[in-house]
Amino acid sequence: MKKFSTAIAFSLITGIGSAWAQPTPPLELADNVPDRHIVVKGDTLWDIAGKFLKSPWRWPEIWQLNKEQIRDPHWIYPGDIVYLDKTADGQPRLRLGRPIGGGANAGGSGSASTNPEVVGTTTKLQPQVRVAKPDREAIGSISPALIEPYLSKPLIVGQNELTRAARIVATQEGRVVLATSDVGYVRGLEDETTTEFQVFRPATPLKDPVSKKVIAYEAQYLGTAKLVRKGDPATVMITSFTQEIGIGDRLLPAESPKLINYVPRPAAKDLEARVVSIYGSVGQGAQTSIITLNAGSSQGLEVGQVVAVWQYGRAINDRTEPNKKKRTVVLPDERNGEAFVFRVFDNISYALVMKAAAPIDVNDRVTAP
Structure with a gap:
């Protein structure tokens, strides 16, 4: 197992947030870590970091670009080369380059960077200026398709x-x-100039799994529709759906969602929260599921923070214990995965x-990573 200690504070790299002023555990490189990765369409910064780190969300700590490049992943394009080396004091770092003399990203974007050119078995380094190319699609921090529908309208409503x-009436x-x-067929369209809609299920209460009190009302996003004929009722056609509409x-x-190039950082150390619901599901959650937490801005959570999700230890009967009164033992909680906070309300x-070793359940414990 490869380990590197790091003293790089997140706030010093990105200039935002203070959470990284707290001590962080040593970085661990992934098993069979490569020395480089060629960026392809569909990659995200999180995916790329996962090829190098066991905790991909910690990529800002070793991503050796300037502040603006860290803030804006749109500096990174398919065809670029992400490669791993070490600083003078032995710390791991990721750097960005491209083959000299063209390549898939000959235009590139951003400011000056050092780029590799492989000649035989020798890698030459040469600084080059990366000029933005608006016609080239850059990669993002995470896949926008996973959260885009949940950004453009409030999920928490009165x-x-x-x-x-x-409302749909027939x-x-x-x-x-x-x-x-x-x-x-829809009634109640007051503005007939609007032709594109999002469909929601009427608000349902969300209960805190601990206190059992209603802490918010949630309108579930179901899909999109477009107006095809005005009137009362008007006629709409469903253009996409995530759940069945009725x-x-x-x-x-x-509304067009405001996509953000999220930069991950850990939630505060004193965070103690629970999973309130698995969005759009009555069952269990898994990787790429969206979960609702019973903590929000009032509890210090912020967009971009990473949290750990824990499975509660189950109670077992210790048949090796001679004292029958002491046979019930509760196993320790097990860390199950990590989740990335992308939408924050007052208490939700x-x-x-982003990662789940086992199914995620309502009431699972959530802490700092």
């Missing part, structure tokens, strides 16, 4: 906030549920599960 929103041919390309579901005007947060 108890009766959606009561007056446009389906074509009496279908029970609607999916892509199906037609529904009578009584609400429509709100669609939404996080994307």
Whole structure:
């Protein structure tokens, strides 16, 4: 196992946040770590970091670019080369380069950087200026497709906030549920100039798994629809869905989501939270699931923070214990995975599960990573 201690503070690298002023455990490189990776379309910074680190969210600690490059992953394009080496004091670092003389990212983007050129078995380094190319699609911190639908509209609403929103009152041919390309009939469209909509299920209460009190009301995102005929009722066609859509579901005007190039950092050390729900599921969560936490800005959580998810230790019967009264033993909690907080309200947060060794359940414990 390869370990490196690091004294690099997140706030010194990125200029944002103070959470990294706290001591962090030594970095561990991934097993069979490569010395370089050629960026391909579909890569994310998290994916790339996972090739080099056992804790991919700690990539800002060893990503040796300037502050603006760290803040904006759009400096990194398919065809670029991410390679691993060490600083003068033995710390691991990732650096960005591209083959000299062209390559898939001949335009590149950003400021001056050192780039490798492989000639035979020798790697030459040469500084070059990287000029932005607006026609080239850069990579992001995480895949936007996983969270994009959950950024453009509040998921946490007032108890009766959606009561007056446009609603589906019937389906074509009496279908029970609607999916892509199906037609529904809607009443309550006040603005007939709007043609693109997002579909939500009416708000349902979220209960704290500890206190059992209602701490928020959540409107579940179901999909998108477009207006195909005005009137009362108006006619809409479902253009996408994440869950089945039916009578009584609400429509709100669609807005373009504000995508952020998230920079991960750990949640505060004193965080103690629980999983309130697995978004869009009545079962268990897994990698890429969205989970709801019973902590938000009031508890110090911020967008971009990483949390650890723990499975509670189960109670077992120790048959080796001669004293029957002492046979019940509770096993220790086990760290199950990591999640990335991308949406924060007062007392509720939404996080994307980035890693899960086992299914995630409601009431699982959440702490700093």
